[in-house]
Amino acid sequence: MSEQVVLERNDLNGLFTVLQGQGYTVIGPTLQDGAIVYDELTSDKDLPEGWTDEQDGGIYRLKKRSDKALFGYVVGPYTWKRFLDPPEKRLWQAKREGNDFRIIPENEPPPKYAFLGVRSCEIHALAIQDRVFLEGDYRNTSYEKRREAALIIGVQCVQAGGTCFCVSVNTGPRAESGFDLALTEILEEDRHYFVVETGTDQGAKIIDGLKVQPAKETEVAEADNRISHAAKNMGRKLNTEGVRDLLVQNHDHARWDEVANRCLSCANCTMVCPTCFCSTVEDVTDITGEHAERWQKQDSCFTMDFSYLHGGSVRASTRSQYRQWLTHKLATWIDQFDESGCTGCGRCITWCPVAIDLTEEVEAIRKSSSLESVVQSDKER
Numbered sequence: 001m002s003e004q005v006v007l008e009r010n011d012l013n014g015l016f017t018v019l020q021g022q023g024y025t026v027i028g029p030t031l032q033d034g035a036i037v038y039d040e041l042t043s044d045k046d047l048p049e050g051w052t053d054e055q056d057g058g059i060y061r062l063k064k065r066s067d068k069a070l071f072g073y074v075v076g077p078y079t080w081k082r083f084l085d086p087p088e089k090r091l092w093q094a095k096r097e098g099n100d101f102r103i104i105p106e107n108e109p110p111p112k113y114a115f116l117g118v119r120s121c122e123i124h125a126l127a128i129q130d131r132v133f134l135e136g137d138y139r140n141t142s143y144e145k146r147r148e149a150a151l152i153i154g155v156q157c158v159q160a161g162g163t164c165f166c167v168s169v170n171t172g173p174r175a176e177s178g179f180d181l182a183l184t185e186i187l188e189e190d191r192h193y194f195v196v197e198t199g200t201d202q203g204a205k206i207i208d209g210l211k212v213q214p215a216k217e218t219e220v221a222e223a224d225n226r227i228s229h230a231a232k233n234m235g236r237k238l239n240t241e242g243v244r245d246l247l248v249q250n251h252d253h254a255r256w257d258e259v260a261n262r263c264l265s266c267a268n269c270t271m272v273c274p275t276c277f278c279s280t281v282e283d284v285t286d287i288t289g290e291h292a293e294r295w296q297k298q299d300s301c302f303t304m305d306f307s308y309l310h311g312g313s314v315r316a317s318t319r320s321q322y323r324q325w326l327t328h329k330l331a332t333w334i335d336q337f338d339e340s341g342c343t344g345c346g347r348c349i350t351w352c353p354v355a356i357d358l359t360e361e362v363e364a365i366r367k368s369s370s371l372e373s374v375v376q377s378d379k380e381r
Contacts, residue, residue: 002198004220005212007183009192012070013044015153018209019114024151027083028116029073034062036076038083041116048073055162055235055346057355068192071117071185074161075345079274080115080122081129084146087298091281094292110145116153118179120172121164121343123154125274127178131337132277151202154179158186158226162235163346165359169240171343173230181206184223195223236346238359239366244331246366251323255365260319262354267300269348269356270325275341278306301325326358 007015019026026041031048041047047070054061055074065072093104118126130147133140157166157173166172175182180203184195195215198204270276280299285292299306302321307314315321333341342358349357 002204004195004197004215004223005207006215006219007194007196007210007212009070009194011211012194014210015116015206016041016043018206019151021209022206024112024114026114026116027080029071029076031062035060036062036073038076038078038080038115038117044070047071052159053161055350057163057349057357058352059162059355060350067187069185069187071155071183072159074157074159074164075119075122075347077272077347077351079272079347080118080126081274081277083111083113083115084126084129084150085133085140085143085277089142089296091294091296093294096290106142110142110149112149113146114151114153116155118152118154118175119157119345120154120175121166121345122274123152123175123178124171124343125345126152128275128337128339128341128343129277131339132275151206152179152181152199154182154199156182156184156223156227157230158184160230160233160235161346161350163349163357164234164344165236165238165346166344167231167234168236168238168359169340169342169344174227179203184227186219186222186226193219195219236349236357236359238342238344238362240330240340243362244334246362246369247327247331250365250369251327253365253368255361255368256319256323258364259322259356259361260317262356263318263322264353265302265318265321266353267302268351268353270300270302271298272347272351273329274343274345274347275329276300280306301328322356326361330358330362 028041029036030046050065050068052065053073094101133143154175179199182197278299282295304313329341
C-alpha cells in the first residue's frame with residue numbers, strides 16, 4: 001500500500017480544479033430523478049451531500065442523512081460501463097458515390113473521463129469488462145480507447161447496502177487495486193476529511209496538486225475500522241462453494257419454474273448489471289438510399305430477438321431466459337473468463353420489479369439438491 005495522505009473536506013473542490021485543469025470531464029454521483037446516478041460534475045456542490053439510499057429486494061428510495069456525507073450511499077441504477085461502452089453508439093457510416101459507396105469509420109477521439117466515486121465492486125466489474133472486450137483475437141477498440149483515457153478515483157465503502165454481498169464474492173468493500181486514487185470518507189463530530197491512497201503514478205501527480213498532509217496512524221486506523229464495519233454488515237450473503245457445478249448440474253430443477261412464474265422478462269437485471277455485455281447491431285438508411293449507418297445497441301438475453309436463429313428463438317420461455325442469465329453469470333462465465341460474472345453489487349436484486357433475489361435462488365437450489373442427495377443415499381442403503 002502506498003503512503004496515505006489526508007484531504008480535508010473544505011479542500012475537496014481542489015480535486016475538481018486539478019482534474020479539469022488536466023482536461024478531464026469529471027463523472028460522479030449526483031441527485032437526479034429520485035436516485036443517485038452518475039453524470040457530469042462541475043464542482044463538489046454537485047455531489048449528493050447529506051443523502052443516502054435505502055435498498056432491498058425491489059426497493060430503492062432516497063433518504064436524508066443526519067450528517068453531510070458526500071458518499072454516504074451505496075450504488076444506484078447507473079454503472080460506469082455506460083461511459084465506456086455506451087448503450088448506443090454508431091460504428092460506421094456509408095455514403096453512396098455513383099455506382100459505388102464509401103465507408104466512413106468512426107474516428108472521434110475518446111472522451112477523457114475522470115470517474116469519481118467508483119466502489120470496489122465496480123472496480124472489479126471494470127476488470128471483468130476488460131477481459132471481455134480487450135482479451136482474445138477480437139478487441140473492442142472503442143472501449144479500449146475510452147478505458148485507456150479514463151482516470152479511476154475510487155471511494156472505499158464504509159457502509160453496506162441492503163442488497164450488497166461483495167464480501168461473498170471477494171470484491172469488496174475495500175478496493176485493493178485498479179484505481180488511480182482511492183478515498184475513504186470520515187465524518188467526526190468536529191471534522192470531515194478523506195484518507196487518500198494513490199494507486200498509480202498518474203494518481204500521485206494529482207495528489208501533488210492538492211492541499212494534503214500525511215495521514216496519521218490514527219486516521220488510517222479509523223479508515224480501516226469503518227471499512228471493516230461495512231464488511232461485517234452486508235445485506236445479503238451468497239454461498240459460492242461449488243456454485244458452478246451446482247447450477248450446471250441442475251438445468252431441470254423445479255426452482256426454475258418457480259422463478260419463471262414471477263419473472264417479467266423485463267431485463268432490468270441485465271440493464272443495471274455492471275458486467276453484462278450483450279448487444280445487438282442495427283443498420284439504418286435514409287429514404288433516398290444515399291446514406292446508411294450501423295449502430296450497436298445494448299441488448300439482453302431476456303429479449304426474444306436476442307436468441308433468435310433461423311426458425312425461431314433458442315430461448316422462448318421465461319424459464320430458459322432466467323436460467324441462462326443466472327447460470328451464465330455464476331457458472332459458465334467461469335468457463336469463458338476464469339472468474340464469476342457477479343461482483344456482489346446487488347443491483348439486480350434492488351431493481352427487479354418483483355424482487356427476485358439471485359442469492360435466494362441459488363440457496364433454494366442448493367438446499368433442495370442437498371435434500372434430494374440425502375434421500376437418494378437413504379434409498380441406496
